[in-house]
Every structure is written in C-alpha cells, then in structure tokens.
Amino acid sequence: MLRMPPFQVHNPATVAEAVDLRARLPESLFVAGGTDLLPNLKHWLHQPAHLVHVGGLPELCGIRRQPDGTLLLGAGTTLHELATSSAVADAPALPLAASLVAGPQHRTMGTLGGNVMLDTRCLFYNQTADWRKAVGFCLKKDGDWCHVIGSGKSCVAAQSSDTVPVLLALGARLRFETPSGPLELALADLYQKDGRFDLARDIDPRALLTTVIVPPRPPGHRSTYRKVRARAAVDYPQLGVAVVANFEGDLLAAIDIVVGAILPQPKHVDLDGATGRPLDDTAIATIAERVFKQIKPQTNVHGSPEWRRHLARVETARALRQLRDERSRAF
Ligand SMILES: Cc1cc2nc3c(=O)[nH]c(=O)nc-3n(C[C@H](O)[C@H](O)[C@H](O)COP(=O)(O)OP(=O)(O)OC[C@H]3O[C@@H](n4cnc5c(N)ncnc54)[C@H](O)[C@@H]3O)c2cc1C
C-alpha cells in the first residue's frame, strides 16, 4: 500500500478565499479533481502540509459561449462535461481530446484546469519513492542528474495533457487570479523548456487558473486530435497530435499542428508556406514529413523515440486525411 504524506484539506467557498488561503498557508497546493495530484502524493513527489480544494467552486464551473463564438471554459469544468457539451461542438478536437483523457472515472472527477496545470511526466519521475531512491533520484525531484539526457543541466519530462495540444492549436489564453490581482496570458507562454515545471514557470506558483479562453473559430474550421497510447481504456498519451485547419473553398487557408507528450513544451510545428493550395495526397505527405523532421521525442515516456517519431508522421497524415474527407462531405 502506498501511503500519502499527512496534509490538511481546506474547502474555500470562493475564488478570493481560495487564493487567500493558498497565499497564507505555507507549503500548500491547489487540488481540483485530484486525479493527478493524489497519485503524485502517493509517490511522495510533493509533501504539502495543506491542500486547498478548488474542485466544484461555483465561479470555476461551466462553459459560456459569447456571441462572437469565443468560449469561456471554467477551469473547474470536468473533462466529462467538456467531452459532452454541445457548446464546444464547433471546435470538435476539444471535446474529442477531453473524451480521450484517462478513463470515465477520471473524466468525471478530473477538471480542465487540472489538465492544463498537469505536472510534467517521466519514466524516472512517476515512480514510488523507493524506486526513485534506488536509481539515485533525478534532477526534477531530490537528485542532481537527468537519466534521460545524461546530464545535470535540465529536465525533459513531458507535458502529457491531451487537451493542451488542441488548446494551443486553437490559440487559447488563460485567466488566473493571483495574490497580486488578475493575470491573463497566452497558453503558449505557460510551458517552459525545463520540465521542472513548478520551479521554472515564470508566473506566481500560487496563481489560480480560473478560465480558459478559446477564440472564435472562423468559417471553414475543421479540427481533430490523434492520440497514441498503450491501452485505449486508460493511458496517458505516448504522443498526441492536434490539427486545426481552415478551408476556403478548395484551398487550405490556415493550419496549426501541435504535438504533445514529447518534451516539457508541446511542439507547435512550423508549417510556413503549407497553405494556399488544396490538401491533396502530396500536400498531406509534405506536411506529415515536416512534423516528422521537427520533433525530437526522448526516452521520457513509454515507446521508443524512433517509433513515436514515426507515428507522429503517420498520425498527422491520418488526421489530415480525415479533415480533407470531412471537408469534401460538407460541400
Ligand atoms: C490512471 C490515470 C490515467 C491518466 N491518463 C491521462 C490521460 O490520458 N491524459 C491526460 O491528459 N491526463 C491523464 N491523467 C491525469 C488526470 O486525470 C487529468 O490530467 C486531469 O485533467 C487532472 O485534473 P484534476 O482536476 O484531477 O487535477 P488535480 O490532480 O486536482 O491537479 C493537477 C495539478 O493541477 C493543479 N491545479 C488544479 N486545478 C488548478 C487550478 N484551477 N489552478 C491552478 N492549479 C490547478 C494542482 O495543484 C496539481 O498540480 C491520468 C491520471 C490517471 C490516474
């Protein structure tokens, strides 16, 4: 049996109270659904004296849609709600990615906020304390050496959330409440090159994520998400490919591809010059090859880097063919 370190749970009634508690209580952490944090506590990856429970806070719950199509997604929205809400149906990759997170129980408890703020993952980190001790710990926790890159300089643990590549491709922004007031930033600015996420993130670690803002989708929007994992029922991604595209008539007018579960920062692939032409088989092969060339998987999650890199090309091509075929059905 894995025992957790002792902690006291606090149940604030408002966002203001939650932020105040987190600021006042030393060694405190936010917990929402607890589906990632509690397993991490069992592995003694954190030893907080206090947990500030923000799951179910009314101000954090719900999905609102503005007249221009902007989506305001409360950080406390559960993944199940996101996966099944008709309000997000015109950004199909988002409910699809939410529906592919973990298993049904996790999606019922787990929140969008927890998914965005997910700690980075690594084969040498998400292990019991005894396991980590046996290999001499590592740079991210209690040690001074990275077993993946073989140096003591930086950590390459992977950002492994399924909704994040999609939200990045959609150009999402984040709204936080912090002890010094509200803060808004692009989601792309949240993740750092170093996987010691909570140390390297250059925002106040006591900031409470309140809202994920998704800009309106233009006419001709198509999007999808492809996930590679060992067990389809319940696993973190070994690779995630989000594709967001716009079509104008026959032409591919815009395209954003973000690959997740590779490094601490999801990779926004440079596809300059790929638009302004039909998405035929040649264009699909060219784009998939550009994805293959621009990503560099590590031995941080299950599956060899070579295999995951190859699958990035395969899954990109599958996603693009799906969008092309949806498009021809729509005309
Ligand atoms: C067996 C298993 C399989 C899983 N598979 C997947 C998977 O396939 N894909 C995937 O993406 N995830 C997976 N997860 C992880 C997890 O279920 C989801 O990422 C979920 O969205 C986490 O949300 P939560 O509310 O439970 O977060 P919590 O566990 O409560 O919190 C996670 C982190 O976010 C912080 N946090 C939470 N809410 C906020 C907030 N509003 N503001 C600031 N910080 C906040 C917490 O302090 C903590 O650091 C899996 C978990 C398990 C146990």
Ligand code: SF4
């Ligand atoms: S990438 Fe290296 S430092 Fe980071 S968790 Fe894995 S082994 Fe540790």
